[in-house]
Amino acid sequence: MKKSLENFWKYRNLLKELVKKGIKLKYRRSYLGIVWSLLEPLLQTLVLTIVFGTLYGREDKTFPVYILTARLLYGFFSTSTRSAVKSIRSNSGLIKKVYVPKYLYPLSVVLYDYVIFLISLVVLFFTSMILGVHPTIYLLQAPIALLLIFMLSYGVSMIMATIGVFFRDMEYLWSVALMLVMYTCAIFYYPEKLLESKWAFLLKYNPLYCIIDIFRSSVFGRLINMDYLIYASAFSIITILIGCVYFKKEQDKFILNI
Amino acid sequence: MGKPAIVVDNVSIKFNLSKEKIESLKEYIIKMIKHQIQYKEFWALTDVSFTIEKGDRVGILGLNGAGKSTLLKIISGVFKPTTGTVKRYGNIAPLLELGAGFASEYTGKENIFLYGAILGYSKAFIKEKYDEIAEFSELGEFLDVPLSSYSSGMKARLGFSIATVVSPEILILDEVLSVGDAKFKKKSENKIKSMMTDGVTVLLVSHSLKQVKNICNKAMILDKGKLIAYGDIDDIAPQYEKMTE
Numbered sequence: 384m385k386k387s388l389e390n391f392w393k394y395r396n397l398l399k400e401l402v403k404k405g406i407k408l409k410y411r412r413s414y415l416g417i418v419w420s421l422l423e424p425l426l427q428t429l430v431l432t433i434v435f436g437t438l439y440g441r442e443d444k445t446f447p448v449y450i451l452t453a454r455l456l457y458g459f460f461s462t463s464t465r466s467a468v469k470s471i472r473s474n475s476g477l478i479k480k481v482y483v484p485k486y487l488y489p490l491s492v493v494l495y496d497y498v499i500f501l502i503s504l505v506v507l508f509f510t511s512m513i514l515g516v517h518p519t520i521y522l523l524q525a526p527i528a529l530l531l532i533f534m535l536s537y538g539v540s541m542i543m544a545t546i547g548v549f550f551r552d553m554e555y556l557w558s559v560a561l562m563l564v565m566y567t568c569a570i571f572y573y574p575e576k577l578l579e580s581k582w583a584f585l586l587k588y589n590p591l592y593c594i595i596d597i598f599r600s601s602v603f604g605r606l607i608n609m610d611y612l613i614y615a616s617a618f619s620i621i622t623i624l625i626g627c628v629y630f631k632k633e634q635d636k637f638i639l640n641i
Numbered sequence: 642m643g644k645p646a647i648v649v650d651n652v653s654i655k656f657n658l659s660k661e662k663i664e665s666l667k668e669y670i671i672k673m674i675k676h677q678i679q680y681k682e683f684w685a686l687t688d689v690s691f692t693i694e695k696g697d698r699v700g701i702l703g704l705n706g707a708g709k710s711t712l713l714k715i716i717s718g719v720f721k722p723t724t725g726t727v728k729r730y731g732n733i734a735p736l737l738e739l740g741a742g743f744a745s746e747y748t749g750k751e752n753i754f755l756y757g758a759i760l761g762y763s764k765a766f767i768k769e770k771y772d773e774i775a776e777f778s779e780l781g782e783f784l785d786v787p788l789s790s791y792s793s794g795m796k797a798r799l800g801f802s803i804a805t806v807v808s809p810e811i812l813i814l815d816e817v818l819s820v821g822d823a824k825f826k827k828k829s830e831n832k833i834k835s836m837m838t839d840g841v842t843v844l845l846v847s848h849s850l851k852q853v854k855n856i857c858n859k860a861m862i863l864d865k866g867k868l869i870a871y872g873d874i875d876d877i878a879p880q881y882e883k884m885t886e
Contacts, residue, residue: 397758404755408746481759482718550666635721639656 390484398487405495420499421506424455435571448516451507452602453570453595459500460536460591461561463493467540468547468554475641485634489544493537511602519604528598534619535590541626548637568592590618643694645730646811646842647716651690652725654711656683685711686866698843700853700874702881703863709846713813716844731810734760749784749799756803770806778802794822801829811842854878
């Protein structure tokens with residue numbers, strides 16, 4: 384334990400460099416650069432609002448904020464885990480030649496996506512202001528959701544990074560799975576009807592939905608649902624444990640498969 | 642006897658060469674059900690033991706496929722040996738096939754910081770050494786250009802400059818001195834020689850016996866994963882010449 388902490392300390396500079404590299408290179412060749420990480424969720428929310436708001440005849444003025452809260456969290460979860468699947472293989476050139484603690488690769492991917500995600504929260508702030516969703520004391524609960532979404536994404540990323548080494552089609556399978564996750568997160572519909580039906584478990588036992596609900600409660604000024612908090616925390620911690628143990632167990636075999 | 646720098650003890654490594662590479666989950670499940678997953682075992686190294694003393698410059702000789710690069714990768718920690726242990730005393734700078742850690746969209750300057758971090762150095766340390774690296778690489782204004790427009794010789798120069806300027810205690814060179822033009826080759830050989838007077842331990846893989854004789858004081862010969870000779874370069878060189886005849 385002490386040794387791995389020392390090792391982590393030695394390579395903290397590399398982690399910083401890898402995170403910096405991810406952020407820098409993501410938008411290097413585009414004109415708008417980092418502005419895209421603000422524009423992308425905004426445009427997507429616009430489309431979703433038109434389709435599921437205007438076309439469905441919803442009058443609610445704050446519906447875009449409702450979508451955006453979920454869309455941002457889901458966006459981070461999906462981009463980070465999807466890049467994590469490839470994270471070991473896309474660094475194969477390096478892994479084959481120099482010894483570096485391998486968990487740094489998925490960790491750096493999740494971290495740089497997290498930084499971009501935090502920046503994109505600016506969009507939510509301004510949209511809420513314009514549409515009249517004003518911050519309340521309940522907004523202080525928001526960091527809980529931001530912490531939980533990071534933990535959940537990191538845990539899933541470690542598992543995905545490990546599987547991704549051995550099976551290349553995990554990349555495509557995971558994209559399909561993510562679509563299913565998206566539809567069971569109540570991103571662009573109200574959950575009440577579903578929660579009353581026999582399909583309620585689809586939402587209740589979806590940790591991502593629980594986190595989204597915690598975040599929404601904070602933004603819209605409600606107390607968070609304690610059941611969701613307990614369930615999402617437990618789920619995230621267990622996922623991280625499984626992810627790290629699985630990754631550690633398999634990491635010496637990575638090199639033979641990339 | 643001097644202090645040991647690297648102790649390799651009974652190291653063997655086994656690779657599973659699957660007859661066909663299984664890369665998709667579907668294939669894996671089908672083959673698992675049909676019991677068709679077969680592996681062919683291949684021992685790239687068997688029972689290799691030796692000790693390298695501090696300040697030794699050891700040339701590793703052997704025909705293609707003898708296990709030279711595998712041995713270097715085990716020493717630098719990339720591969721874990723199947724059995725046996727490797728002990729290293731001092732920090733290692735691997736210069737295995739240069740440019741492995743480079744990001745092609747990054748400029749030369751950014752790559753210096755990235756590569757330094759990969760080798761485990763702090764940012765302040767690299768900053769301090771930056772001018773020295775830039776000067777030694779002779780890349781000049783190319784340092785602000787993305788690496789994708791570098792020639793392979795330029796990449797090699799950059800990699801060599803970073804790995805040697807940071808003055809490691811153990812330097813691992815895998816056929817890297819064969820890249821670059823004659824002038825830079827000479828310059829890098831001189832650099833290694835000057836590091837040698839500082840007592841750096843060098844491990845060099847090369848097919849050029851002349852180069853090994855030029856740099857190393859000791860040598861070993863690997864053949865089909867076995868260590869068949871290890872000793873002073875003057876004793877080993879004739880034996881290797883006989884082998885390659």
